[in-house]
Amino acid sequence: MFKPPSRNFSLLKKGWNEIPELIGSGFMGLIGIALSIFNLHYYYKNGLDNRKYKLEYTVIRDDDPKAAFVRDPCEC
Template sequence: MAAPVSRRTIGQLLKQGWNEIPEIIASTGLALVGAGLATIGCYNYTKNDGDNKRYKMTYVVMRPDDPRVQKIRKD
């Protein structure tokens, strides 16, 4: 004899999880939000050339035809 198959939706599972283990459900939600914000932050860092620091510990010599020369900040 086969076991009865339950057809639960994601909403029902989340509701049951919130009733049984609210700490895990809440921390999982916050972890997903944090991962999303970290991804957006890393994307913006690379998009805005975040590695272009005003003061560096070592000198870097670049040729005039290097494309990074156009991004040098002159604050």
């Protein structure tokens, strides 16, 4: 049987022919948002929230789970 092409795909094809800069930048924007979400998830999952330079001091006790991820600032 013959299946007609989906309307969404033909709309993307028409948009790509008429306004390629908008379709291309929208696609790149979606890729950037997806990569940002992935990297933020990785950042917070692995405990990389160790800011080297802060405006306020934070006291972390030995029994706090964040203490395992704290680095000595002189180790750079």
